[in-house]
Amino acid sequence: MFVPVMCGTVFVHRAAMQSAPVIETNVLVPMRDGVRLAADVYRPSAAGRFPVLLCRTPYNKNGQAALAKFFVENGYAVVVMDSRGLYASKGEWHPYTDEGRDGYDTQQWIGQQPWSDGKVGMFGRSYPGYTQVAAAPYRNTYVKAIMPEAAQSSNFEAIWSWNGIYHLALGLSWGTGQEAIARGRPRPSPSWVEVMNHLPLKSSMDMIGVHSQFVGDTLSHETYDEFWRAMSIQEKYADMDVAAYHLTGWYDDLTHETISNFVNMRKLSRSDHARRWQKLLIGPWGHGVRSDPKYGDMDFGPQMATDLRKLHLHWYDYHLKGVRNGLETEAPIRIFVMGENVWRDEQEWPLTRARATRLYLHSTGTANTRMGDGTLSDKTPGAERSDVYAYDPRYPVPTYGGHGSGGGGITRDGAFSIQGPMDQRSTQQRADVLVYTTENLPADTEVTGAAELNLFFSTDVIDTDFFATLSDVYPDGRAILITEGALRTRHRESREMTKLLTPKQTYEVKIPLWETSNVFKAGHRIRLHITSSNFPRFNRNLNSGKPMAEEMEEDIRVAHQVILHDAQHPSSLMLPVVPADAKRGTPQR
Numbered sequence: 001m002f003v004p005v006m007c008g009t010v011f012v013h014r015a016a017m018q019s020a021p022v023i024e025t026n027v028l029v030p031m032r033d034g035v036r037l038a039a040d041v042y043r044p045s046a047a048g049r050f051p052v053l054l055c056r057t058p059y060n061k062n063g064q065a066a067l068a069k070f071f072v073e074n075g076y077a078v079v080v081m082d083s084r085g086l087y088a089s090k091g092e093w094h095p096y097t098d099e100g101r102d103g104y105d106t107q108q109w110i111g112q113q114p115w116s117d118g119k120v121g122m123f124g125r126s127y128p129g130y131t132q133v134a135a136a137p138y139r140n141t142y143v144k145a146i147m148p149e150a151a152q153s154s155n156f157e158a159i160w161s162w163n164g165i166y167h168l169a170l171g172l173s174w175g176t177g178q179e180a181i182a183r184g185r186p187r188p189s190p191s192w193v194e195v196m197n198h199l200p201l202k203s204s205m206d207m208i209g210v211h212s213q214f215v216g217d218t219l220s221h222e223t224y225d226e227f228w229r230a231m232s233i234q235e236k237y238a239d240m241d242v243a244a245y246h247l248t249g250w251y252d253d254l255t256h257e258t259i260s261n262f263v264n265m266r267k268l269s270r271s272d273h274a275r276r277w278q279k280l281l282i283g284p285w286g287h288g289v290r291s292d293p294k295y296g297d298m299d300f301g302p303q304m305a306t307d308l309r310k311l312h313l314h315w316y317d318y319h320l321k322g323v324r325n326g327l328e329t330e331a332p333i334r335i336f337v338m339g340e341n342v343w344r345d346e347q348e349w350p351l352t353r354a355r356a357t358r359l360y361l362h363s364t365g366t367a368n369t370r371m372g373d374g375t376l377s378d379k380t381p382g383a384e385r386s387d388v389y390a391y392d393p394r395y396p397v398p399t400y401g402g403h404g405s406g407g408g409g410i411t412r413d414g415a416f417s418i419q420g421p422m423d424q425r426s427t428q429q430r431a432d433v434l435v436y437t438t439e440n441l442p443a444d445t446e447v448t449g450a451a452e453l454n455l456f457f458s459t460d461v462i463d464t465d466f467f468a469t470l471s472d473v474y475p476d477g478r479a480i481l482i483t484e485g486a487l488r489t490r491h492r493e494s495r496e497m498t499k500l501l502t503p504k505q506t507y508e509v510k511i512p513l514w515e516t517s518n519v520f521k522a523g524h525r526i527r528l529h530i531t532s533s534n535f536p537r538f539n540r541n542l543n544s545g546k547p548m549a550e551e552m553e554e555d556i557r558v559a560h561q562v563i564l565h566d567a568q569h570p571s572s573l574m575l576p577v578v579p580a581d582a583k584r585g586t587p588q589r
Contacts, residue, residue: 103135339519449576
């Protein structure tokens with residue numbers, strides 16, 4: 001089994017391994033405003049000072065006990081803290097906005113404890129990943145290294161909204177669930193299908209039975225404004241000065257955000273040391289490192305397995321203990337190349353050797369369904385008929401696969417599954433889905449990086465959505481989802497403002513697809529499908545142009561979408577293709 005970690009010495013406190021750890025529960029740590037947050041402290045039973053690993057979480061500190069004990073066995077003290085206002089911590093729960101200050105204050109407290117040697121690291125996935133990067137601009141001198149897994153840079157562009165389209169299932173279920181916990185109540189369990197279909201969205205919390213001011217604000221703030229800036233680190237990279245190991249998966253809803261953190265911290269951090277010590281790992285999984293090679297409808301083989309605990313020790317031993325374990329000789333980037341199913345080291349992102357390769361959309365006007373005549377080729381279009389489909393918000397395309405972190409049980413099973421690389425044939429047989437496919441590929445074709453759809457369209461409504469999905473079509477017909485992108489047209493010019501459409505006017509938009517790495521094997525085909533909904537992962541655009549929180553059933557408009565692909569309107573898909581003779585790095589099976 002291949003583990004993407006260089007071999008090396010692991011320094012262990014022998015005495016710590018021979019007896020149970022000392023555990024102090026519900027230690028109240030004072031913040032600058034006097035509020036006290038609860039932490040569990042795990043430390044070796046041996047006398048002395050130790051490097052300390054910190055996790056700050058809104059998901060109950062008790063859930064990290066096993067991992068904390070593992071770190072103690074390997075010579076670390078560990079502090080796991082409940083976020084402000086949740087579980088045993090005091091104060092009021094305000095998602096995201098308090099994490100930077102509270103993180104710094106906690107780090108400062110740790111550095112001054114008699115069992116701390118003054119070197120602090122951080123760990124955690126998802127929200128606990130965000131707590132790491134949120135505290136980074138405060139530059140606590142005790143903090144030497146962090147390891148954010150699946151951490152966002154801006155909540156507007158990933159977790160809560162995607163180019164203006166609201167993450168409905170996740171937003172409503174996560175937001176109200178955390179609010180219930182803050183009030184000492186169990187997570188709500190309404191009929192989520194009814195909740196997701198309810199209009200207007202602003203009263204959906206009446207059906208859930210829990211009202212969250214935060215969720216209400218996420219629904220009403222449709223542009224990137226001060227509400228969202230308060231939860232963003234995008235303007236703060238130049239204030240950071242810490243070594244960071246960033247982890248994500250090709251099917252995480254934070255793929256782009258994690259890569260953005262890596263790229264910008266590598267470019268903008270204050271010191272040479274911090275810029276040099278940015279690392280990135282991307283595997284064939286979703287919202288968290290997986291050990292099971294089977295994911296969605298794919299099996300990536302045993303070589304994809306990653307020992308996350310060893311990965312942590314390798315990173316912390318070097319930066320907090322000074323162990324020369326070979327980390328300094330490793331490449332800054334390691335990616336899993338799907339299709340080939342190998343790990344590969346890289347020195348840069350994006351890959352400069354990738355060539356922008358454009359495939360044009362073609363048809364005779366009947367690209368509807370995978371049985372239609374839509375094609376992709378490098379031939380520029382001439383006089384071609386447009387493709388047309390009707391998007392009726394009352395009958396949306398159901399979520400099936402793709403990037404995601406779930407949705408509180410809403411999008412886990414059956415027709416609403418978000419499980420990454422799912423076979424898209426059921427979606428591609430709908431009449432409101434346009435499908436464009438290449439001929440059988442004569443040779444292996446590697447796509448690594450961010451694809452982009454350049455789309456010419458018109459519609460008869462003043463606002464609508466477009467979803468673009470790239471799939472790998474196998475010789476047996478399976479169409480495995482590789483990556484996807486989406487756009488709410490009112491956000492076509494800016495995330496900071498909205499601009500409605502003029503019906504029946506032609507527009508050109510660029511729809512970015514999330515980064516990926518996949519080898520489309522010889523004999524396979526590359527497929528693009530286009531539609532206007534992905535429900536309930538995202539909220540339905542009712543095509544009315546009204547604020548999404550206020551739209552009612554009577555506001556629903558059926559949108560007649562026209563996709564143009566002629567000489568004057570050459571709709572195309574740009575793919576970052578890595579030429580076979582330019583493949584570098586060190587692949588390992």
